[in-house]
Amino acid sequence: MKYVKDYMNTPVFMVEGNTNLQEACKLMLERGVGSIVITENGTPKGIFTDRDAIKAIASGLSPNDEVRLASTMQSLITVRPSTDITEAVTLMLQNKIRHLPVVDEKGNIVGILSIVDASKAVQDLRP
Numbered sequence: 001m002k003y004v005k006d007y008m009n010t011p012v013f014m015v016e017g018n019t020n021l022q023e024a025c026k027l028m029l030e031r032g033v034g035s036i037v038i039t040e041n042g043t044p045k046g047i048f049t050d051r052d053a054i055k056a057i058a059s060g061l062s063p064n065d066e067v068r069l070a071s072t073m074q075s076l077i078t079v080r081p082s083t084d085i086t087e088a089v090t091l092m093l094q095n096k097i098r099h100l101p102v103v104d105e106k107g108n109i110v111g112i113l114s115i116v117d118a119s120k121a122v123q124d125l126r127p
Contacts, residue, residue, distance in 0.1 A: 004088050005081035007121045008102045008111030014039050017046070017070030022063040025053050035099035037109055038073045044109050046073030049099055078103045081110060085121040092118055 014037040015024060024036055028050065038046040048069045056072045057063060078101045079088050092100055092115065100118075102111035 002085040002121060002124060003081065004079050004083045004085055004100075004102055004113055005111070007085060007117040008081065008113045009117065010111045012037055012101065012109045012112045014044070014109065015069065016040065017068060017073065019069050020063070021053065021056055021061065021067040021069065021072065024048055024069050025063060028053075034114065035112065036069075037076075037101055037112075038069050040070075044076060044101065044103075044107070046070070047076055047099060047101065048073045051098070076101055079113070080104070085118075086125065088113055089118045089122060 013027065013031055013033055015027065017038045017040055028034065028036060035047055035049040037044050038048055052072050052074060056067065061067050077091065077095055077097060079091065081102055081104070088100060098115040100113040101109050102113060104110050
C-alpha cells in the first residue's frame with residue numbers, strides 16, 4: 001500500500017492572507033510552484049493556486065496592492081500523511097483540485113500533494 005507521505009512535497013510555501021496578488025504570483029514563479037497556502041497569524045486558512053490567479057485577472061481584478069489573497073483564496077481540503085494515496089487521488093478528482101495540502105494530527109501543514117505527484121502515484125500502482 002502507498003501513502004500520501006510517499007509522494008508529497010516539502011516545504012510548503014505559505015504567506016499571510018494580506019499578501020497581494022502580484023507578490024503571490026511572483027513568489028510562485030520564482031519557486032516554480034503552482035500553489036501557496038494562505039495563513040492568518042500562522043494558521044492555515046486557504047490555498048491560492050495558479051488557476052485562482054487566472055480567475056482573478058479574468059474577472060477584472062488588477063494584480064496590484066489592493067487585491068489581497070484572502071479575497072481570492074479557496075477553502076482548504078486536506079489529507080494526512082498516512083492517507084492511502086488512492087483515497088487522496090480520488091479526493092482530488094472529486095473536488096477538481098490540483099493541490100492537496102497534507103496536515104499532521106495537530107493541523108500543521110507538513111507537505112503538499114500536487115496533481116503531478118498524484119500522476120506518479122497512479123503510475124506506480126499500475127501492474
